[in-house]
Amino acid sequence: MRHQALNTFGRSGNPVFGQKFDGDAQFADLPASQKMTLEGTINKTGILLLLCFFTAGISWNIPNPALMIGGMVIGLIAAMVTIFKPTMAGSTAPIYALAQGLFLGGITVIFEAQYPGIAVQAIGLTFGTLASLLICYKTGIIKPTENFKLMIVSATAGIGLLYFVNIMMSAFGGGEGIGFIHSNGLMGIGFSLVVVAIAALNLVLDFDFIEQGSEKGLPKHMEWFGAFSLMVTLVWLYLEILRLLSKLRR
Amino acid sequence: MDLNTIFFGGLAVLSLAVFFYFGKFKASKEQTDRDDRINWTKGSFNYKSCLTIALGIFLLFFFLSFLGLD
Numbered sequence: 001m002r003h004q005a006l007n008t009f010g011r012s013g014n015p016v017f018g019q020k021f022d023g024d025a026q027f028a029d030l031p032a033s034q035k036m037t038l039e040g041t042i043n044k045t046g047i048l049l050l051l052c053f054f055t056a057g058i059s060w061n062i063p064n065p066a067l068m069i070g071g072m073v074i075g076l077i078a079a080m081v082t083i084f085k086p087t088m089a090g091s092t093a094p095i096y097a098l099a100q101g102l103f104l105g106g107i108t109v110i111f112e113a114q115y116p117g118i119a120v121q122a123i124g125l126t127f128g129t130l131a132s133l134l135i136c137y138k139t140g141i142i143k144p145t146e147n148f149k150l151m152i153v154s155a156t157a158g159i160g161l162l163y164f165v166n167i168m169m170s171a172f173g174g175g176e177g178i179g180f181i182h183s184n185g186l187m188g189i190g191f192s193l194v195v196v197a198i199a200a201l202n203l204v205l206d207f208d209f210i211e212q213g214s215e216k217g218l219p220k221h222m223e224w225f226g227a228f229s230l231m232v233t234l235v236w237l238y239l240e241i242l243r244l245l246s247k248l249r250r
Numbered sequence: 251m252d253l254n255t256i257f258f259g260g261l262a263v264l265s266l267a268v269f270f271y272f273g274k275f276k277a278s279k280e281q282t283d284r285d286d287r288i289n290w291t292k293g294s295f296n297y298k299s300c301l302t303i304a305l306g307i308f309l310l311f312f313f314l315s316f317l318g319l320d
Contacts, residue, residue, distance in 0.1 A: 042273035049266075117254045124258030124265075131265035131272075138272055140280030149288050154300045158307030165312070178315045187314060205288075211277050212290055 027217045035217035036226070041210050044093075044227035051094055052101040052231070059105025071102025082228050089224035096228060100235050111242055115249045122242040126234060129200050129241075137207040144208045152205060155198045184250040192244040199237040206230050 027035065059067050078096035082089050112119045136142040166177035180187040210226040276282070 038276065039274045042270060045273075046270060117252070120255050120258045120262070124261035127262045127265035127269070131268040134269055134272055137281065138275065138277045140278045143281060143284060143286070144288050145286045146288055150296060150299055151303070154303035155307055157300065157304035158311075161304060161308045162311055165308070178312065180311075180315055191311065207277075208288055209290065211282070212288075215282075216291075 027219065030217060030219060032217075034220050036213050036220060036222045038210065038214045040220070040223040041214065041226040044223050045230050048093060048097040048227050048231050051097040052104070055098045055101030056105035056108070057101075059102045060109055063106055063109045065106070067102045068106030071099045071104075071106070073099075075099035075103060079228075079232065082225065086225045087221055089221055089228055093224045093228035093231070097231055100231070104235065104238065107239070108242070111246055115246055118242065118245050118249065121245055122238055125241050125245075126238045129237060130203060130234065133200060133203045134207060137204055137211075142204055144204050148201075149205060152198065152201050156202060159195055159198060184247040189244070189247050192240065192247055196237065196240045196244055199233065199240050202233045203230070203237070206233055 055071070059071070075096050078092045078099060082092040082096060085092070108119045108122075111122075133142070137144075162178065162181070166181055169177040180191055182188065206226070206229050209229065213222055213226060
């Protein structure tokens with residue numbers, strides 16, 4: 001049986017919110033201690049970030065392809081379970097954060113070896129974007145609407161499709177796939193800028209989902225789900241900023 | 251510690267502090283009291299439009315790549 005929260009909350013630009021819903025269920029009968037709150041979601045995001053930093057530190061100090069690939073695969077499985085079983089988010093979201101830390105630590109070492117100082121730049125810009133967009137959202141400077149959601153979801157799907165085709169072309173003899181995705185020319189840098197912007201605007205959808213979720217008083221485990229969705233977007237944003245910075249320094 | 255680390259490290263710490271402080275407050279009335287808020291509670295999402303735009307974006311970049319632009 002599908003959880004009531006999924007009947008209430010549907011799709012956002014973030015793939016983790018990709019659930020269908022049928023009605024407008026209410027959670028008024030839940031006790032206050034079992035309802036989703038903003039504070040709870042932010043605290044849980046902090047826990048996930050700490051877990052991610054912890055394993056990223058391990059992977060940074062002991063660079064090992066097995067750790068990286070293992071982290072990527074486990075992270076993907078944990079993400080899938082969280083998306084399809086949000087009630088398990090309390091246990092799968094921390095696993096996702098730990099696994100992604102291993103992956104991110106490893107990939108950061110590779111970039112840092114080629115472009116010294118790039119890691120701290122990417123981390124600073126990622127969290128800088130997070131804080132700026134949070135302020136823009138909270139103050140109402142950016143007001144997400146249905147059309148905004150449509151554009152961000154569509155653009156995210158389009159980029160996903162492009163990356164998928166690129167991987168397929170690379171895997172089946174198409175050289176390096178779609179050329180400009182990796183190039184440091186004008187098109188390549190422009191493409192990366194667009195992708196960074198789309199990834200960043202996904203954060204606004206995450207904020208709106210969390211804000212409305214706490215207004216409606218969704219069940220407590222949705223705090224983990226909201227924190228997980230923010231983590232997914234932050235991981236994507238970090239990787240895209242890392243890629244953009246590397247193109248700029250080539 | 252070089253300037254790069256001080257500047258971007260400081261930016262990261264400051265931004266996290268802003269996130270953990272302001273994230274716990276409700277959004278302003280200007281944000282919450284609107285008629286055109288995203289309605290997460292009903293299935294108003296237009297999948298056909300989404301797919302069309304997504305395919306458009308994909309084809310645009312794919313065509314540009316086909317032309318050999320990089």
